[in-house]
Amino acid sequence: MPKPSSFAVYLMLEGGHREEIKFSKLEEFQVWYSKVLIPNHDSNEFINVPLKMVQGEYKEYMVVRPSSIKAIRVEPIFTTSIDRDEVE
Secondary structure, rough: OOOOOOEEEEEEEOOOEEEEEEOOOOHHHHHHHHHHHHOOOOOOOOOEEEEEEOOOEOOOOOOEEEHHEEEEEEEEOOOOOOOOOOOO
């Protein structure tokens, strides 16, 4: 079975907004989820959400209130995948 090259994490936010975050490893998402999001899950205080990685470090962040996150979807990304929506 092929190994994903990265993971796209979609945060579904209150009000219908959606934000995409990319993690190079599933473990990176799991650490952020368990150490940053879960302890603050019902908080109205802002937390950092890593958005863009440059040269192995996150350089771009978004802040969000954890209580506004309504759902999370994690999708493996394979570099050899073909986007089926574009192929007809």
